[in-house]
Amino acid sequence: SPQLAESYQFSSVEVKQTAFRIDGVFLPNQSIDNPIYFLEVQFQLDEDLYDRLFAEIFLYIRQNKPKNRWNAVVIYPTRSIDTRDIQHYQEFFTSQRVRVIYLDELGETTSLPIGIATIKLIIAKDDKAITQARELINRTKQEVNSQLQQQQVLQIIETILIYKFPRMNREEIEAMFGLSELKQTRFYQEAKEEGREEAKLETVPGLIGLGLTIEQIAQVLKLSVEEIRQNINIKEK
Structure with missing residues (x-):
């Protein structure tokens, strides 16, 4: 009008x-x-x-x-x-x-899809996180058929555990959750070689969303700060 x-x-x-x-x-x-x-x-x-x-x-x-x-x-x-x-x-x-x-x-992690259950691991209390992480690792081995996808999920779980338990080094976490034995298998080594670098870089946006700095992400993923920055710049273009 x-x-x-x-x-x-x-x-x-x-x-x-x-x-x-x-x-x-x-x-x-x-x-x-x-x-x-x-x-x-x-x-x-x-x-x-x-x-x-x-x-x-x-x-x-x-x-x-x-x-x-x-x-x-x-x-x-x-x-x-x-x-x-x-x-x-x-x-x-x-x-x-x-x-x-x-x-x-959300409900119990055992009833959730692996992806959501993995993210929920971030907010779990430390004592429950240990049990949930072990359950997630076992579910990943059983339910994820793709070698590359399985390796990527395990990499994310390991990264979350390193973030949640800063006093433990990577080797201690791998031993505690049975990841060190898994990483010696031919299955894991092939997947690791196929997508090791790619899998690490794919976790960068999510880790930034969690509030980690570029320096912290580089330390957790064992990459250089410059590699992290380049990955962020590529995704922003």
Whole structure:
């Protein structure tokens, strides 16, 4: 209406593009019927999270023009970390196109998919983390058939354990959780050679989301700070 129009003024606004990094993008192999999944893992309070997430998603869509529809999942350790400042994006949450998971409200890890159970290991208390880690390692050996994927999951579990038990070195953790014996097998060595460097670098975005610094990540993964920085820069382009 004319009265409503008088309440607005028109202007052409330049939107400056900054470098974005999406924690994870899961792309369907072939079918356009399956959606693209965007993953954001957030373990620290961030009032700009949803603004940044949706900017990343729509910038990705603009640049890549995928034919698939999309969904997003945001993972928090607890509900208290979620600012829920979603006034501009309420429809996406109402339609469940975007879903939020609070790890401490999920069930027992034994009933969860390996991926979610692995992330939940991060918030487990130290005494429970030991039991959960052993269960996860056994499940990974039994349920993950791909050598490369199995090696990647075990690498992530080991990285989380190093982060949770800083007083223990890598060799002690490997011995405690039976990883040292596993790593001597031909099965593991082949997988390690196939994707050792790639598997390490794939964990970088998630570790940054957990609040680790570049220097801490380099120390945990036994890579140089420059390698970590280069990996981050590549993913931001």
